[in-house]
Amino acid sequence: MRDTEFQTRPGDASAPLTPVLAFQLSVDGLPACLWLKLESHNAHGSVKDRTALALWRDVAPRVHPDTGLIESTSGNLGVALAAIAADHGVPFTAVTDPRSPASVVAAIRALRGTVVTVDRPDGAGGYLLSRLAHIRERLAAQPRLVWPNQYANPANPRAHAEGTAPELWSQTGRRPARVLVAVSTGGTLAGFRDFVAGARPDWELVGVDVTGSAALGGTPGRRLLSGIGASRPSSFLPGGHHPAVRVTPRDAVGACLWFADATGVAVGASSGALIAAALRLFRAAPGRADIACLCPDGAAPYGETVYSAHWRRRNGVDPPGDFARGVHVIGSGRPPERAPAGTGRTP
Numbered sequence: 001m002r003d004t005e006f007q008t009r010p011g012d013a014s015a016p017l018t019p020v021l022a023f024q025l026s027v028d029g030l031p032a033c034l035w036l037k038l039e040s041h042n043a044h045g046s047v048k049d050r051t052a053l054a055l056w057r058d059v060a061p062r063v064h065p066d067t068g069l070i071e072s073t074s075g076n077l078g079v080a081l082a083a084i085a086a087d088h089g090v091p092f093t094a095v096t097d098p099r100s101p102a103s104v105v106a107a108i109r110a111l112r113g114t115v116v117t118v119d120r121p122d123g124a125g126g127y128l129l130s131r132l133a134h135i136r137e138r139l140a141a142q143p144r145l146v147w148p149n150q151y152a153n154p155a156n157p158r159a160h161a162e163g164t165a166p167e168l169w170s171q172t173g174r175r176p177a178r179v180l181v182a183v184s185t186g187g188t189l190a191g192f193r194d195f196v197a198g199a200r201p202d203w204e205l206v207g208v209d210v211t212g213s214a215a216l217g218g219t220p221g222r223r224l225l226s227g228i229g230a231s232r233p234s235s236f237l238p239g240g241h242h243p244a245v246r247v248t249p250r251d252a253v254g255a256c257l258w259f260a261d262a263t264g265v266a267v268g269a270s271s272g273a274l275i276a277a278a279l280r281l282f283r284a285a286p287g288r289a290d291i292a293c294l295c296p297d298g299a300a301p302y303g304e305t306v307y308s309a310h311w312r313r314r315n316g317v318d319p320p321g322d323f324a325r326g327v328h329v330i331g332s333g334r335p336p337e338r339a340p341a342g343t344g345r346t347p
Contacts, residue, residue, distance in 0.1 A: 016167040016170070016171060017041070017042055017049075017050070017163075017167065018037055018038055018039050018040075018041040018042060018167070019037075019038055019041055019171075020035055020036065020037045020038070020168065020171040020172060020292075021035070021036050021038065021265070021332065022034070022035050022332075023035075023036070023263060023329055023331070023332045024329070024330050024331035024332065025282070025327060025328065025329055025330065026327070026328045026330055027279070027282040027283060027286065027326065027327050028283060028286075028326045028327075029326075030282075030286045030289075031289060032282045032286075032289050032290075032291070033289060033290045033291070034275070034278055034291055034292075034293070035172055035177070035290065035291065035292035035293065036265070036267070036271075036292075036293050036295050037164075037167075037168050037171065037292065037293070037294050037295060038265075038267075038295050038298070039164075039294065039295055039296050039297060040267075040268075040295070040297050040298030040300070042080075043080075043083070044076075044079045044080045044083055044107075045076065045079065045297055045298065045300065045301075046076035046077075046079070046080070046268075046296055046297035047076075047164065047188060047294065047296045047297070048073075048076040048077040048079070048080050048296070049080045050159045050160065050163055050164060051077060051080070051150060051155075051156050051159050051160075051187060051188075052077055052080030052081045052083075052084055053080070053084065053159070054155040054156065054158060054159035055071075055081070055148035055150060055153055055155050055156065056081070056084045056088075056148070057155065058148065058153060058155040059146050059148045060088075062146050063088075063090055063146050064090075064144045064145075064146070065089065065090050066091075066144070067091065067142055067144045067145045067146070068085060068090035068091030068092055068093070068145070068146070069081060069085055069090065069091070069092045069093070069145075069146050069147070069148060070092075070093040070095065070135055070138055070139075070145050070146070070147050071092075071093075071094060071095065071135075071147065071148055071149075071150060072095045072128070072131040072132055072134075072135055072150075072151075073094050073095065073096060073100075073150075074096065074097070074099065074100055074184070074226045074227050075096060075100040075101055075104035075105065075108075075226060075227070075301065076104060076227065076296070076297055076301075077150060078094035078096065078100075078104065078105075078108045078113065078115075079104055079107045079108055079111065081094070081113075081148070082094065082107075082108045082111035082112070082113030083111050085111075085112075085113065086111050086112050086113075091114065092111075092112075092113045092114065093113065093114040093115075093116060093138075094108050094113050094114070094115050094116070095116045095118060095131045095134055095135055096115055096116070096117050096118070096131070097117060097118050097119065097126070097127035097128075097130070097131060098117065098119050098127070099126075099127070099224075099225075099226040100117070100226060101226060101301035101302065101304070101305065102304060103300065103301050103303070103304075104301045105117075116134065118130045118131045118134050122231050124214065124220035124231035124232065125212050125213075125220045125221045125222045125223050125231055126220070126223050126229070126230070126231040127231075128230055128231040128232065129231050129232065132151075135147055150185050150187065151185050151187075151234075151235055152235045152236075156185060156187030156188075156190075156191070156236070157187045157188070157190035157191035157194060157236055158191065158194075159187075159191060160187065160188045160190075160191025160192055160195070161191040161192070161194040161195045161198075162191075162195075164188070164191065164192070164294065165191060165192045165195035165196075165199075166195060166199065168292060168294065169195075169199070169201050169203075172290075172292055174201060174202075175202075175290060176202035176203070176290065177202075177203055177204075177288075177290040177291060177292045178203070178204045178205075178206055178278075178281060178288055178290070178291045178292070179192065179203045179204070179205050179206065179291075179292045179293075179294070180206045180208050180245075180274045180277055180278060180281075180291060180292070180293045180294070181205065181206070181207060181208065181274075181294050182207075182208045182209070182227075182228050182270040182271075182273055182274055182294070182296060183207050183208065183209050183213075183215040183216060183228070183229070183230070183234060183237075183241075184215060184227060184228055184229060184230055184270075185215075185230070185234060185235075185236065186215055186216075186230075186234025186235070186236040186237040186241075187234075187236050188294065188296075189205075189207050189234075189236075189237065189241060190234070190236035190237055192205055192294075193205060193237075193241070204243070204288070205241075206243050206244065206245060206277070206281070207237075207240075207241040207242075207243070207244040207245070208228075208244070208245050208246075208247060208270075208273050208274050208277045209228065209229055209244060209245075209246050209247070209273075210223060210225060210228050210229040210246065210247055210248070210249060210252065210273055211223075211246050211247070211248050211249070212229065213228070213229030213230055213231075213246075214230060214231060214232055214233055215229055215230040215232075215233065215234050215237075216233070216234065216237060216240040216241055216244050217233055217240040220232070223249075224249040224315055224317065225249050225252060225253075225269040225270070225273075225305075225306075226269065226305075227268065227269055227270045227296060227297065228252075228269060228270035228273055245277040245280065245281070247273040247276045247277055249315075249317050250316075250317045250318075250319055251272075251273075251276040251319070251323075252269055252270075252272040252273035252276055253269070253272060253306050253312060253317045253318075253319060254272075254276065254319025254320075254323035254324075255272040255273070255274075255275040255276035255279070255323070255324075256268070256269065256271070256272035256275075256299070256302075256306050256307070257306075257307075257319065257323070258319075258323050258324045258327075259272070259275055260299070260307075262324070262328075262329045263329055263332050265332075266298060266299030266307070267295050267297075267298055267299060268295070268296060268297040268298055268299060268301060268302055268306070269302055269305070269306050270295075270296050270297070271293065271295035271296060271297070271298075272306065274293040274294070274295065275293060278291045278293060279324060279327060282327075
């Protein structure tokens, strides 16, 4: 795989990497439009494809063919980095935790990546700090090992300031909108913020986090969902971000299930958090009728969690049947992806 395969579709150097679909809604009787940029259409299924390529380009001159790369990841970045490392013939180790989806871990291994699962809680509601401690131990023991460090490397936000954000602006016709971006490392949101500062689109940029996360500040606590939130404040957003919306795991899961039922489009957990936040904002300020969400990944990694009735009951996140009461989808784009078979609301 060549780097350019991550950048554009074959035969069209100007084509965006991922599509945007527009869904016309009625929210409590008022019209609204929900735009979703579906990052699941990247080569390896998530927005982290973009981040991985930017990180690789930054560290490639320092990578030794015998020791290779190591990175902390909840899963999606690990898949993309494993693919790049395999293409360049260097070893890659993904440091994950028990919340990383089994399908994503399997994909990393299928790409010849090594997976280390750190199962020691970090005392801040997750495993991130323990994963980072493991990496520092490995670096001390293997000085030639390279850590791209998605949590602090400026290449992370730059990928989105120069690529993802301007793509979305163009695809939505440069219209005024609220733009919702989920946070974990904070790199994507920081990149969007940098784009807004430079290009000055008529956007209100909103950060979306989950309860229990300290990514945008606050006290860390227990978190259930992978791919969104963090045990510590983002290095890219040291002052946090305003405005911001926090979503409960139950509402994020409820949004995933409702949206799959209503449209046939199935998205991942962090995308569900974005949709839940969008519905809240539509109701809070009905005069702002356009909201665009950068959906980090699709449903495929969440068949054993979000889309599993057993998992939802066990974790107490089964949403009420009227989760999106008063919201109706009255027009939409063609669904590119459906929920995993047998993983919907019923056992």
